[in-house]
Each structure stands twice: as C-alpha cells, then as structure tokens.
Amino acid sequence: EILQDAAGLMATEFDFIVVGGGAAGAVVANRLSENSNITVLILEAGGSNAGVLNTIVPFFALQTPGPAQNWNYTTTPQAGLNGRSVGYPRGFVLGGSTSVNGLLYTRGSREDFDRFAQVTGDAGWSWDQLIPYMRKNERFTLPSDNHNITGEFDPAVHGFDGVNSVTLPGFPSPPDAHVIQATTELEEFKFNLDMNSGSQLGIGWVQATIDNGSRSSAGVYTILVVPRSAATSYLNSEVTSRPNLHVLLNARVTRVLQDAQGEFRSVEFVQGETSMNLTATKEVILSAGSIGTPSVLLHSGIGDASALSKLGITPLHDLPSVGQNFSDHVSVSLSWLVNSTGTWEDAERNATLAAEQFAQWNSTRMGPLTDALTNQIGWLRVPDDSPIFTDSVDPAAGPNTAHFELLVSNGFLGPAPATGNYVSITAAMVCPSSRGSVTLNSSDPLAPPLIDANSFDAELDLLILREAVRSVFRFAAAPAWSDYIISPVTLNATVSDADLEEFIRDNGSMGLHGVGTASSSPKGAAYGVVDPDLRVKNLTGLRVIDASVMPFVPAAHTQASAYFIGERGADLVKEAWNL
Numbered sequence: 001e002i003l004q005d006a007a008g009l010m011a012t013e014f015d016f017i018v019v020g021g022g023a024a025g026a027v028v029a030n031r032l033s034e035n036s037n038i039t040v041l042i043l044e045a046g047g048s049n050a051g052v053l054n055t056i057v058p059f060f061a062l063q064t065p066g067p068a069q070n071w072n073y074t075t076t077p078q079a080g081l082n083g084r085s086v087g088y089p090r091g092f093v094l095g096g097s098t099s100v101n102g103l104l105y106t107r108g109s110r111e112d113f114d115r116f117a118q119v120t121g122d123a124g125w126s127w128d129q130l131i132p133y134m135r136k137n138e139r140f141t142l143p144s145d146n147h148n149i150t151g152e153f154d155p156a157v158h159g160f161d162g163v164n165s166v167t168l169p170g171f172p173s174p175p176d177a178h179v180i181q182a183t184t185e186l187e188e189f190k191f192n193l194d195m196n197s198g199s200q201l202g203i204g205w206v207q208a209t210i211d212n213g214s215r216s217s218a219g220v221y222t223i224l225v226v227p228r229s230a231a232t233s234y235l236n237s238e239v240t241s242r243p244n245l246h247v248l249l250n251a252r253v254t255r256v257l258q259d260a261q262g263e264f265r266s267v268e269f270v271q272g273e274t275s276m277n278l279t280a281t282k283e284v285i286l287s288a289g290s291i292g293t294p295s296v297l298l299h300s301g302i303g304d305a306s307a308l309s310k311l312g313i314t315p316l317h318d319l320p321s322v323g324q325n326f327s328d329h330v331s332v333s334l335s336w337l338v339n340s341t342g343t344w345e346d347a348e349r350n351a352t353l354a355a356e357q358f359a360q361w362n363s364t365r366m367g368p369l370t371d372a373l374t375n376q377i378g379w380l381r382v383p384d385d386s387p388i389f390t391d392s393v394d395p396a397a398g399p400n401t402a403h404f405e406l407l408v409s410n411g412f413l414g415p416a417p418a419t420g421n422y423v424s425i426t427a428a429m430v431c432p433s434s435r436g437s438v439t440l441n442s443s444d445p446l447a448p449p450l451i452d453a454n455s456f457d458a459e460l461d462l463l464i465l466r467e468a469v470r471s472v473f474r475f476a477a478a479p480a481w482s483d484y485i486i487s488p489v490t491l492n493a494t495v496s497d498a499d500l501e502e503f504i505r506d507n508g509s510m511g512l513h514g515v516g517t518a519s520s521s522p523k524g525a526a527y528g529v530v531d532p533d534l535r536v537k538n539l540t541g542l543r544v545i546d547a548s549v550m551p552f553v554p555a556a557h558t559q560a561s562a563y564f565i566g567e568r569g570a571d572l573v574k575e576a577w578n579l
C-alpha cells in the first residue's frame, strides 16, 4: 500500500525499513518484498510521482524539476567556478531523482565497474558479475514511433524482460543525419553501435528510460495511455499492493537511532509537525542518495567525531569518511546558429505550435515531446600523449573509458535568443580527480547540508574540460555540418586557452551525478563508510544501498549504476538473512 499518513500504518516494526524511495531504494523494497514472509517499509520524504506531468513527459525534463519535486539544493560557492554557487537539484518524490532526471541511460564502461571491484576487493562489483543485474533492471522496448532500430543498438547486450523500460529516440531531429555523417568523416568521432556494451568509446544513439513516449522511473507507473508492452516499474500497483510492502510518503527521516545493544535499527522521522520512531527487526537500509544518506548518517552521530562534536551532535560512531569523497562531473554547453527549422526554438516562440505538440503527445505519445535533451551522445578521450597528462596518471578507469562526453541537442540550452534556430553541443568532464564533500553546518536535521563539489580543485579536471571543448570545435567543423551550422554563438574556435578556461569557470555546471559520500572500501580498511556488502563499517543493523557507495563516479550518467547497486544490494541482503 502507499500511505500519505503514518496514522495508517498498522505496525511499528518491520523486517526492513528503507529510507528513500529513489532509484536504489525502490529496487531494494521491491526485491525484498518478493518474499511474502518479509515486511518492508519505505519512508520517502517526498510525495507520489503519479500524475505529475513534468515527471511524465520526457521533453519536460529539460526544465529544472518543479520545486514540489525537488530538494532545491545549491552548492557552496565554488572557487573553481569563479566563486559561483550552482544548482544541485535532487528528486524529492517517489522514484527519487529517476522521476526528475534527464532520462539518459548509460551503463558506463566495463573498466568503471572492474575498478569498483578492484578498489573494494569484491569481484561482485565487476562488469561481468553485474551483467545479470543489468538485465534484471532493463526492459528494452521499441521507441514510440516504432521505427526500425536495426543499426542503432546491439540487442545482444540488453535485457528485454527486466523492469525499467529503456529505448531509443522516438522522434527524428534535424541534427541526427549530420551527427551520424560526421562519425564517418572524422577518425576522432567513430560511430559506436552500442555504448552500453561495456566498450563505450565513440558516438552513438542515446538510450533513455522512456516507455512508449513516457518516463519510466523507479516510482509508481504513470503511463496515461494504454502501453504496448507489459507496464512495469519497481513500485507499480501490482508491487505496492503486496500486503507485506508499505510505502509511507511525506516521511522525512531525521536520524537513525542507536539501541541499548549499540545497534542502529530504529529511525526517527517527521511527518508535518509530528516526529515518530519505527523499528526494523532486521535492518535499516539507507537509500536516500548521495546527499540524503550522508546527511542522515551525520545527524545520527555517525561521521567524523570531532566535526560532529563541534556542531553539538553527540558522536556515536567515528567514521571520518562519511560525506567525504564527493565526486561529480562538470559540463558546459556551446551553441551554433543553424540553417534549419524544426529546432526547439520553433515551439518556444509559438504557443500554438507548443500546444499542438503537447496535444500530439497527449493523444498518441508521439512527436517531439517523446524525447529529452539529446538523440546522440559520445564518449571520448584526450589523447594519451597530450601535454595535460605530463604530471598526472590517467584519471579514467582504464584506456577504454572516456575522459569526456559530448551531447548534441536540437536547440539552444537555456532561454533562447529572440530569433534564429540553434544546435547545442554539451561537453562534460567525466573522470574527476577533485573530491568534494557533503557536511553539516547545523545540528538541525531539517537544515540543508553544505554541498561542496570542490570543482576544479584538481587542475586536470579543468584541462580535460578545456580539451573536451576543443574536441567539440573539431566535431562542429566536420564537413557533415557545413550546410547546417551557420556560425558560433557562444565561443569561436580561435578562443585562447586562457579565455576558454575562464569561460568554463564562468559557465560550468554540475553533472548531477554525485557519488562517493558513503563510499565502499575493502573490509577492514581504515577509510570508507561501507564494506563491499554495503553494511556500514563496524556497525550492526545499518546498510547503505544507493549511488553514494560508489568510490569513483563512472564515466556515465548514474541512474543505471544506482539501479544495479539496488539490484545487487537486495541480493546481498537476501543472502545475509537467508531469504
């Protein structure tokens, strides 16, 4: 059942309490409650995603999530971004950030996961051993326009009977042909049939969590017209009608509480003005995400003991890595004036056309609103002999893993100029060496934490993004674009390195793929927050299962990895309790 009010809960004890109903939390609750003898409660701070249009129409993902579904964080002033504080949205809604994200579904490279396995000493996190979980997560479907997708993906590497729908773009956009043509012209930008095969390098068609033209999230299933495939999601009505699964919305966990035995099996949460406690007889599982999870741990007295004492929080378990090791990507976008119509600007400037596009989506799930911000993306490397690497080791997970990403968009990103049609190419640095933190500046558990991405603390990150923009210039100069691109709007390719670096510092924004704040490390290590089986180090009763456990951010948008962590995490719990 899904409850709005704690008064409806028929019990005060559950086998498992899952804090947060986002990507990983929804998976864990679904898988654990497959066993009808096990009771599971999700406490989710936000409300339901059911019927919330902005969380359903893929194209609306281009806008910042609405305030009602967003934790609305901003970072601390970032020295590397010329002192700017930048937005850090997180989903405050069932499905978590999967209900508000950009829908792109990218697994990362084989080497990303093999590094995860290597640095934690647990082969279970390697690419090969995660493949069954990738398949359990994925239900590859046809795009909404039913076009022939041969040559746009490799069916051999996908799951077709998992839970989340993953598909290819469902509406052709004017840049498509130019991007694909450019991959045949320039050696640097080779076509990759399927970037989710483990070999990610190259440019290819994007895959996204869309089902018949609507968002496929970890939350409840919200398709409003009859879907063509089996409608599934981790918290669809079939799952939430299990008598042993309870989902309480608007329930914000403030602390995990220690019992007389020193175990952490109870949670304190607030709903409206009321504070309540509930107990898990087996485990509390924190799935509150890379910002929420360290916040709850720190308020519970689990973290750096001296920092907690200074704030007036009684330290109960000294674990200095909590909230540290925060890693994220950084991106900038460039735009060009193009010789085309059919770009986003047409509908932005014409309310009648926008209404027609919405009506088309609403009645048929077809048309331009069925896709989000890009139809093609690329994963690329700065050449190994580049002078930027003279004093550094390669920060990527391996030689077949990207340093940066390119995304091609069919319009101006942000408010468009009054006239003209545009194409944008976003460059993102995806192998950060900088490490930031999520810390507290108040003992009030309802106060927002301090999110310090520490962007460009390592200069190499800035240099990689600079080289990524240089690569964007080369891509935009491919013959394939010559009859399409008219002139640069943002920057000219002749810009000096110094001016380009300044542009990046002035305009860079966060990738919103933050990880690492409850990082896993080998069992017995003096650093890290969780063991490779995701139990909080040297504690009983408490586990973390979400994106925060990743020691490195993969060269990927992170929802896929959060789902895999949820799937494997659920199996680790089942194993531990013989379920």
Ligand SMILES: Cc1cc2nc3c(=O)[nH]c(=O)nc-3n(C[C@H](O)[C@H](O)[C@H](O)COP(=O)(O)OP(=O)(O)OC[C@H]3O[C@@H](n4cnc5c(N)ncnc54)[C@H](O)[C@@H]3O)c2cc1C
Pocket (backbone or CB within 6 Å): 019, 020, 021, 022, 023, 024, 025, 043, 044, 045, 046, 065, 089, 090, 091, 092, 093, 094, 095, 096, 097, 098, 100, 101, 102, 103, 104, 105, 106, 251, 252, 253, 254, 287, 288, 289, 290, 292, 293, 296, 512, 513, 514, 546, 547, 548, 556, 557, 558, 559, 560, 562
């Ligand atoms: C705007 C945006 C765009 C993005 N675009 C993409 C993209 O295109 N592709 C991609 O792969 N990834 C994208 N991401 C990232 C991706 O969505 C996340 O990496 C992924 O959802 C993380 O999963 P998670 O389970 O760790 O956390 P989340 O999915 O964020 O779930 C955490 C849940 O915990 C809840 N919670 C937090 N604190 C508490 C508390 N104290 N009590 C109770 N509940 C709590 C939250 O409300 C939320 O529901 C984007 C993220 C954002 C915000």
